[in-house]
Amino acid sequence: MRHLIQSTYIFRAFLVSLITLICIKSVPAQKKLNKKRSENKSEQKIILADNESSRYNIIIPKHATPNEIKAATVLQEYLLQISGTALPVITADKRKTSYEIILGQNERLDELASPVNYKFLKEDGFVIKTDSLRLIIAGGNEKGTLYGVYSFLEKYLGCRMYSPKVKIVPQQKQVLLGTIDDRQVPVIGFRDTHYRTTWDAEYTDWHKLDHDPTGARTDWGMWVHTFNELVPPQMYYQSHPEYFAMVKGTRLPTQLCLSNPAVLEIAVQNLRKEIAQNPAAKYWSVSQNDNKDYCTCDRCKALDEREGSPSGSIINFTNQVADQFPDKMISTLAYEYGRHAPKTLKPRDNVNIMLCSIEAYRHKPITDDTSSAEFVKDVEDWGKIAKDIIVWDYVIQFNHLVSPFPNLHVLQPNIRFFAENGVNAMFEQGNREVGGEFAALRSYLISKLLWDPYLDIDSVMNDFLLGYYGAAGKPIREYIDMMREELIKGGKPLRIFGSPNEAALTYLTPVLISKYNQLFDEAEKLVSDSAEILERVRIARLPLMYATMEQAKKNFTGESGLFEKVNGNWEVKTKIRNMVDEFTDLCKREGVTQVKEWSTSPEEYRSAMYRIFSQGMNEHLAYGKKVMLISPDTAGINAMELKMLTDGKRGSHDDDNNWVIFAGKDLEAVIDLGSVEKVRKIGSGYYQLGFWLRLLPTNVEYYTSVDGKKFDLVETIKNTLPIDQYGGYLREFNAEFAPRDARYIKVRARSMGNTPGWHPGAGRPANMLVDEIVVE
Ligand SMILES: [Zn+2]
Numbered sequence: 069m070r071h072l073i074q075s076t077y078i079f080r081a082f083l084v085s086l087i088t089l090i091c092i093k094s095v096p097a098q099k100k101l102n103k104k105r106s107e108n109k110s111e112q113k114i115i116l117a118d119n120e121s122s123r124y125n126i127i128i129p130k131h132a133t134p135n136e137i138k139a140a141t142v143l144q145e146y147l148l149q150i151s152g153t154a155l156p157v158i159t160a161d162k163r164k165t166s167y168e169i170i171l172g173q174n175e176r177l178d179e180l181a182s183p184v185n186y187k188f189l190k191e192d193g194f195v196i197k198t199d200s201l202r203l204i205i206a207g208g209n210e211k212g213t214l215y216g217v218y219s220f221l222e223k224y225l226g227c228r229m230y231s232p233k234v235k236i237v238p239q240q241k242q243v244l245l246g247t248i249d250d251r252q253v254p255v256i257g258f259r260d261t262h263y264r265t266t267w268d269a270e271y272t273d274w275h276k277l278d279h280d281p282t283g284a285r286t287d288w289g290m291w292v293h294t295f296n297e298l299v300p301p302q303m304y305y306q307s308h309p310e311y312f313a314m315v316k317g318t319r320l321p322t323q324l325c326l327s328n329p330a331v332l333e334i335a336v337q338n339l340r341k342e343i344a345q346n347p348a349a350k351y352w353s354v355s356q357n358d359n360k361d362y363c364t365c366d367r368c369k370a371l372d373e374r375e376g377s378p379s380g381s382i383i384n385f386t387n388q389v390a391d392q393f394p395d396k397m398i399s400t401l402a403y404e405y406g407r408h409a410p411k412t413l414k415p416r417d418n419v420n421i422m423l424c425s426i427e428a429y430r431h432k433p434i435t436d437d438t439s440s441a442e443f444v445k446d447v448e449d450w451g452k453i454a455k456d457i458i459v460w461d462y463v464i465q466f467n468h469l470v471s472p473f474p475n476l477h478v479l480q481p482n483i484r485f486f487a488e489n490g491v492n493a494m495f496e497q498g499n500r501e502v503g504g505e506f507a508a509l510r511s512y513l514i515s516k517l518l519w520d521p522y523l524d525i526d527s528v529m530n531d532f533l534l535g536y537y538g539a540a541g542k543p544i545r546e547y548i549d550m551m552r553e554e555l556i557k558g559g560k561p562l563r564i565f566g567s568p569n570e571a572a573l574t575y576l577t578p579v580l581i582s583k584y585n586q587l588f589d590e591a592e593k594l595v596s597d598s599a600e601i602l603e604r605v606r607i608a609r610l611p612l613m614y615a616t617m618e619q620a621k622k623n624f625t626g627e628s629g630l631f632e633k634v635n636g637n638w639e640v641k642t643k644i645r646n647m648v649d650e651f652t653d654l655c656k657r658e659g660v661t662q663v664k665e666w667s668t669s670p671e672e673y674r675s676a677m678y679r680i681f682s683q684g685m686n687e688h689l690a691y692g693k694k695v696m697l698i699s700p701d702t703a704g705i706n707a708m709e710l711k712m713l714t715d716g717k718r719g720s721h722d723d724d725n726n727w728v729i730f731a732g733k734d735l736e737a738v739i740d741l742g743s744v745e746k747v748r749k750i751g752s753g754y755y756q757l758g759f760w761l762r763l764l765p766t767n768v769e770y771y772t773s774v775d776g777k778k779f780d781l782v783e784t785i786k787n788t789l790p791i792d793q794y795g796g797y798l799r800e801f802n803a804e805f806a807p808r809d810a811r812y813i814k815v816r817a818r819s820m821g822n823t824p825g826w827h828p829g830a831g832r833p834a835n836m837l838v839d840e841i842v843v844e
Contacts, residue, residue, distance in 0.1 A: 114201055116169070116243040117151030123167040124203075126157045129174045136172035139205070139214040143169065146221050149237045169203045172213045177206060192276060193253030196220050198245060208253075211273065218274045219252065229275070230536045231508040232268035234604075252520070256486075258458065258493030259518035263511035264502050275515035289342060289349030292401060292422065293358045295324045298335040313363035322361035326385040327368045335385075336392050343396065351420060354389050355401040356382065362405055375410035382406045383413045390416045399458075402450060408442075409449035417455050423447060423491075424460040425482075430473070431555055431562035433481035439561070444485070451489035458493035459486050462564045463514065466665040468618070468722070469504045470655070471568050472611045474551045474575060476506075476529070479513060484521040494518055503660035505611040508536060538598065540591035540605045547587045551575050567724055568615035569622045576615050578628045584612050607658050613651045614663070617677065620644050622725050624685060624717045631685040638685035648677045666759050667796035668721045676720045676798060683718050689747065690714045690739045690813065690843040700733035712839070714739065719755055719839035721796045723762055726840075727755060732833025735765075735817040739841060744774055747810045749844040750782065751802035752817065755837040758794040763834040765817040768801040772810035779814050791820065791834075813843050 116124055128140045140157045148154045160175040170176045177184055184195055184206045194207030194216030205220055207213035221227040224245060228236040258278050265271050266279040280286065290297065301321030304311050309319035311331045324331050339352060356362070362378050363369075372380045382400055390398040399420035402409070407423070415421060425434070425443060434440040450457055461482065465473040486494060496514045499507055512532050516523055529548075533541030555562060558574025568576055588609045595601040616628070620641070623629040631638045655663070655670035663673050695710045709728050719726040741747075750770040756763055767786045771779035783803035801817075820834045 114198060114203060114245040116203070116245060117147065117153045117155075117240075118242045120152035122147075122151065122153045122155055123165075124155050124169055125165065125167065126155050126169045126171060127160050127162075127174060127176055128157060129172050130159045130161045132159070132172055135211050135214050139207075139217045140171050142214065143171070143205075143217045143221075146225070146227060146237060147243070150225060150227075150240050151243050152239075166201045168201075169205070171205050171217070173206060177204065180204075189251075189253055191257065193251070194219070196224070196248055196250040198248045203245065203248070211276070214273055215276045216252075218276070219250075222274075223250070224248065228531075228535050229271060230512060230532055231265055232271050234508070234536055236535055254519050255521060256483075256492060256494050256518050259515070260494070261463075261496040261498055261511055261514045261518070262500055263498045263507060263514075264500075265508065265511040275512070276519050277515055287349060288351045288353070289346045289396075290339075290353045292353050292355050292399075294353045294355050295357045296321075298338050298354065299324055299331055304334070313361055314365040314368070315361045315363075320361060322359050323357055323363055324385075325363045325365055325368060326381040327363075327365065327371060332385060332388055336389055339389065339393070343393065351397045351399050352393070353399045353401075353422075354386050355399065355422070356403065356406055360405050375413055377406065377408035377410055379406040379408060380410045380413060383410050383415055383419070386419050387413070387416045390419045394418060397456065402446065407446050409446060409453060414453040415455070419454070420456040420458060420493075421450050421454045422458050422460065423450060426460075426462060426564070428462075429561040429563060430463075430475035430478055431560070433478050433485070435481065435485050437561075447486065447489050447491070451491070454490065456493070457489075457491045458495065459491045460495050460497065461486070462497050463510065464498050464504060465564060465566060467565050467567055467724075468614065468663065469499050469501060469665060470610050470614045470660065470663045471505060471618070472551060472571070472576065472615055473505055473562070474548070474555045475562055476510070476513065476548060477552050480517055480521065480525045483517045487521045500665075501661040503607075503610075503655065503658050506608065509533070537591070537595070537605055537608070538601045539594040540601065543587040543591040543594070544605070544608060547584055547591075550580075550583065550587070554580055567722060568618045569722075569725060571615075572619055572622075572628075576619070581612065581616060581628075585609075588612065603657070606654055610651060610654055610658075610660075613647050617644060617647060617651065618722060618725070621677070621680060621720055621722070622717075630680065638687075640681045640684075645681065648674055664721060664796070666794070667757055672796065673721065679798060680718050680720060685716055686842060687716060688842050688844050689741050689745050690841055691716050693739050693741060695841070696738045696740070697736070698738065699736035700730065705730070710737075713737070713841050715840070717840065718753060719837065720798070721755075721757075723755060723757060723760075723837060727837040728839070730817075730819060730836040730838065732819055732821050732835075734819050735815065735836065735838060737815050737841070738776070739813045739815075739843070740776070741811050741813065741843065744809050744811045746807045747772060747813070747843060748807040749802065749804045749842070750813060750815070751800055751842045752815060753839040753842075754799050754801065754817075755839070756789060756791075756793065756797040756799065758791055761823065761832060761835050762837050763791050763820060763823070764789055764797070764799055765801070765836050766820050767818050769814075769816040769818075770803045771814035771816075772808060773812040773814065774809055776812040779812070782808075791823070813841070815841055 116122060126140050126144055128136050144155055144157055173186055189208035189212050191208045191210035192212050192215055194212045196216055197204050205213060205216040207216045226238045260277055260279045266277055267281050269281045272279045272281060299311060305321045311325055311328055312319050312321045313323040313325060315322060368381045371384060372378045386398055386400040397418050397420045399422055402421050402423045428434050428440045428443055429437055435444055465471045498510055509532055516528055533545050537544050554575035560574050591605050592602060595605055619628045620630040625631050630640060630644055632641050652670045652674040660670055662668055691714055693714050695713045697710060712726060712728050717726045754764045764787045767784055769784045770782045772782055773779040782805055785801045789797055819836045823832060823834050
């Protein structure tokens with residue numbers, strides 16, 4: 069779960085457990101009562117402002133909280149923008165009038181016939197209602213009133229915040245309100261999404277997100293994967309191997325032996341020390357390290373067998389820790405080997421369960437996808453026994469951040485499913501970088517759905533598209549719908565670590581890409597009179613351009629390829645050459661930081677494309693020739709893959725595109741050129757993406773032979789790029805020499821084998837990615 073460790077987002081969580089669905093439903097009895105009341109005082113419409121003047125005051129409690137004061141300021145500022153008049157903000161101890169907007173947990177409300185039930189509103193819920201000539205916006209203990217104000221502005225006065233840069237505040241000569249009786253309490257108490265929009269403080273408040281734009285994760289004392297921190301192997305493994313996991317008969321410091329009382333004692337002691345240093349933090353993670361080697365000693369095994377899952381020993385341990393800290397929430401992971409819920413044990417009330425949907429596909433709602441059946445059951449099972457559950461969900465294409473990812477239709481059913489199974493906190497991991505496909509739309513929809521999983525998603529999306537893209541919103545909606553339909557028709561899974569090439573036969577065929585482009589051409593034409601909106605539409609087309617370029621790189625030649633033959637020579641298609649520049653420049657104007665999750669800035673993308681352009685479609689001496697593999701044995705590598713070493717196609721930052729992967733093994737291969745040739749250059753290409761265990765060879769040796777028996781070493785080329793360079797690096801290992809006769813070429817690329825323990829690969833085999841062996 070490396071996303072978890074690296075993600076730089078903030079976690080503020082609440083101790084809430086909302087089991088019943090109470091969201092956005094006005095209570096019928098209250099409705100009736102109000103109807104009666106409004107009949108009695110019929111035609112008493114509220115005119116908040118008229119012709120730049122107003123009789124209204126904004127009333128805050130005498131001892132208003134900072135959030136109530138902020139709510140008043142926000143309301144005052146927006147009403148000024150809407151009506152041209154600034155309403156005074158005064159405290160409730162001042163003289164009462166008929167014309168009041170009453171904010172917060174206000175003394176004025178004590179006299180109401182049906183007082184506001186603050187307890188029911190919890191932290192974030194609110195009521196917006198009219199009472200005679202008065203408007204009341206009152207909310208729960210934390211940001212309820214502020215959220216109420218933003219909802220009032222949005223729902224009743226037509227304001228919108230589509231993104232931190234795109235806000236709509238409609239001006240009105242007369243601000244008139246009818247009868248309002250609106251109560252909203254969110255089902256999901258903690259709501260967060262990973263998008264750069266949430267770095268804007270007003271955006272997070274407007275959309276009711278629990279995201280601290282300052283970057284402080286104030287509610288969490290310790291984050292995930294903490295066993296090593298709580299019982300450090302460097303302190304205890306030598307002297308007490310029995311504290312650690314029994315793995316295939318040997319004690320290893322991979323995980324803890326959770327049934328050993330001494331381990332519990334040390335973990336509690338160390339946690340106590342940590343808590344003393346940060347007493348304000350509510351959530352403390354006591355959770356497995358990020359590997360699958362858990363303890364199978366007799367005692368742990370007996371407990372896990374009884375509970376039907378290794379979560380048995382995890383929950384047994386976590387509960388005992390939680391008992392020592394009754395005023396804290398002890399969080400643990402239901403992840404990988406520990407994802408299935410235990411049969412009989414129940415987490416204590418102050419134990420938080422963190423579930424993670426990383427394996428699920430996104431073409432269907434998870435409840436409809438048989439491949440997610442186990443995960444669905446796990447969520448349901450935990451929902452029955454745990455009081456506090458957070459789900460870490462994933463909503464974009466991580467391998468290709470700027471790539472079409474038609475999953476918008478599964479957002480709502482998935483969030484609903486979680487909400488209906490006791491999940492009271494959700495983190496939707498989108499793009500940590502700037503930009504990405506429909507970044508503003510996604511962030512907007514997700515925020516709205518986290519607040520109300522039952523809203524009318526179609527109308528929210530249309531509202532956004534027409535507000536954000538103007539007249540172009542309609543063809544863009546057609547584009548979204550068409551791609552979704554084609555995805556469903558294609559019947560293939562949508563993976564968060566997939567690629568636009570995976571969709572080349574389903575929703576991203578050349579014919580469809582051309583149809584999508586027609587829709588964008590139409591969209592651009594419709595907004596050609598507004599440079600600002602036109603730019604937004606162009607940004608929205610980036611994923612389509614990206615898919616086109618990725619497919620061109622994969623295919624090299626043919627209809628959707630990169631090269632075409634002009635007068636007998638392979639040349640880069642002008643369309644693609646121009647697209648690379650247009651794409652990069654647009655990305656840079658938008659501020660897109662990376663096109664892949666961990667690497668590749670737009671400028672790096674451009675230079676990688678230029679690299680392929682300059683390498684060209686090279687029909688060199690080894691082109692199309694058979695590769696005979698000496699090492700490793702061909703068990704893991706099939707003939708199709710081997711062909712990629714001499715097919716002329718070069719790899720790029722996309723590691724599932726034209727690369728042959730050798731995992732922890734040397735590549736040793738011989739190529740028969742078919743006849744003796746004059747050879748003056750041998751080269752091969754490699755890719756390093758260190759964080760993801762893609763590493764260059766330590767060195768590459770080239771040999772030539774005339775008879776295929778006696779090989780002469782031509783040159784050994786050493787790697788100079790350290791393995792702690794975690795970005796994406798494309799490298800050529802080229803040997804150029806005086807022309808010599810050769811029919812057989814031998815290449816030996818030395819793998820570093822397994823990565824060292826300090827590396828993010830932590831002892832696993834290094835993957836060596838090779839694209840083409842070029843002989844000239
Ligand atoms: Zn054990």
